[in-house]
Amino acid sequence: MKAVSCVHGTLSVVEMDDPEPADGQLVVTVASCGICGSDLHAKDHADEVSGLTGEMGYRDFMRSDTPVVMGHEFSGEVAERGRKTAKEFKVGTRVVSFPLVRAHGGVHLTGLSPLAPGGYAEQVLVQAAMTFAVPNGLSLDIASLTExxxxxxxxxxxxxxxxxxxxxxxxxxxxxxxxxxxxxxxxxxxxxxxxxxxxxxxxxxxxxxxxxxxxxxxxxxxxxxxxxxxSDATALYETGMSAMEKLRKLPGWQHVYRVADALGAAGxxxxxxxxxxxxxxxxxxxxxxxxxxxxxxxxxxxxxxxxxxxxxxxxxxxxxxxVFAYTPLEFRDTLHMLADGKLDASALVTGKVGLDGVAAAFGALGDPEVHAKILVDPRSAVATP
The missing domain is CATH 3.40.50.720 (NAD(P)-binding Rossmann-like Domain)
Structure with a gap:
């Protein structure tokens, strides 16, 4: 399959082996994958970030000298099922997935580790337990905004x-x-x-x-x-003193104060x-x-x-x-909010490219006046966002 590899800060389209699902895993044909700000930073500062994640106990983050396929905001269709996967994930099911996958004896960050290739590719490997069917006919472009x-x-x-x-x-x-x-x-x-x-x-x-x-x-x-x-300490002191001057005229003023404090009105x-x-x-x-x-x-x-x-x-x-990231429930709830029309995030999408346009898209995202979120569609031939 084709994928976009990043090494030494350079993005290029390469051929690589198709992923194979282990027990509890799915292979997803990527329809849309968003370019994240963390991808922009990791492209040029992978070693710096890797040092920080290493201090946190994760030692398999991407490094500048090791090729990695980025992309962790993806949607697509199930292409292949491993054993022990739920029947709901039939081939052709439209899905999004939490960007974590079991591989090489551990759990890895999809699209941010060489051990877990991401969504800037024709296919990506995911865990069925962390995957969610896209409901209500939601477009896969908008579904990719779930993450x-x-x-x-x-x-x-x-x-x-x-x-x-x-x-x-x-x-x-x-x-x-x-x-x-x-x-x-x-x-x-x-x-x-x-x-x-x-x-x-x-x-x-x-x-x-x-x-x-x-x-x-x-x-x-x-x-x-x-x-x-x-906004001013002096104003706070004056407000507090004026309030106390009024309160102290009331019998049992402390009880009034306690009620106001419990209601969040005392400060x-x-x-x-x-x-x-x-x-x-x-x-x-x-x-x-x-x-x-x-x-x-x-x-x-x-x-x-x-x-x-x-x-x-x-x-x-x-x-x-x-704050950082999200819980599986928040991931699931966000997907359904998008699908139910309760959450409108369409304004974020300002461009779309194919794999050949990923490098240009990274460059374009450096100008805040033009783009906010560019999506990658591996099926597209568009090279300029």
Whole structure:
């Protein structure tokens, strides 16, 4: 079969053996595979990432000197079944799959390890237990968005955001745009999106942001109009003292205070901020500028060493939550949200290429004004996104 191999940062189309399914595995003919930001980074910085994953205990991440077939956001049709696979996965069944596969004595990251070739290929090997049939006639192009939209759903779930809250999304690349789509689906009252790129801001509005901000010109925190949020320590002290002056006039004021505290009304209102940039300095900048008591969900993956001032986060009581990937249930639920029409992520798709166009697509994704998500269709002859 044909596949796109990456070695020493160079992408090229090669011939390789067709995959063979072991027990509990399926071979899937790839119909669509999204290019992820992690692929862009891993192409040129594989050794750096491999060092980090090695510290985490996974030592088979891709390296620059070892050929690997990337692509972990894929959909397709079952071409072959191994033994001990569920009867629902008949040949021709349209599926998406969690990008993990058993191989070479372990479980490996599909598309990010030389031991688990990914979806920039005519076929890919998957685990049947981690595979899901595509329902309701959903197009396989949109089905391939299941993986990145599950990343977004996980971030939103971990944020514990409520419909009445204000969400502020910093960075409107694919991760930020996916989170905006999920926030819209949840029905969050106010979604503010901030990005330097006019093109990305336009996409953010299409995905459901109520307010879009150019951070060179305006503060996303000020534009959010979040009532009850406090950005200044002096203002917090004044608010607290004024409230106590009124409360102390009431008999049993402490009981009123306890009720207000239980209802979340005793302190400043917290916006929920999603950091979706992953560049050194951004997180510290958010902590400095965010209103007091903000919850910050870190979805951007910063691969370089970074620094922040813990004392600033302490003083402002900033709640930091780091997120990564998703659960099998979130993956399944995202697929069904897309298929049921509850989640619209179509605005993310800005181009499509065949295997011969993958290298050009990687280059095109470097310009935020043109593309957000480019899909790879191995059957296509398109070489320019």
């Amino acid at each position: 990145p939209m599950a990343v977004a759903l996980h971030a939103v779930n971990r944020s514990e955001i409520k419909k009445s809250d204000t969400a502020i999304v910093i960075g409107c690349g694919p991760v930020g745009l996916g989170i905006i789509c999920q926030l819209k689906t949840l029905g969050v009252a106010t979604i503010v999106a901030s990005d330097f790129s006019p093109g990305r801001r336009a996409l953010a509005a299409r995905c459901g942001a109520h307010v879009v901000v150019d951070p060179k010109v305006e503060s996303p925190y000020e534009k959010s109009g979040s009532k009850g949020a406090v 400043p209102k917290r916006p929920v901020i999603f950091e979706c940039v992953g560049v050194p300095g951004v997180l510290d900048g958010i902590i400095m500028a965010a209103p007091l008591n903000s919850r910050v969900v870190v979805a951007g993956v910063c691969m370089a060493a970074d620094q922040l001032r813990p004392s600033m986060a302490n003083a402002k009581e900033i709640d930091l939550r780091f």
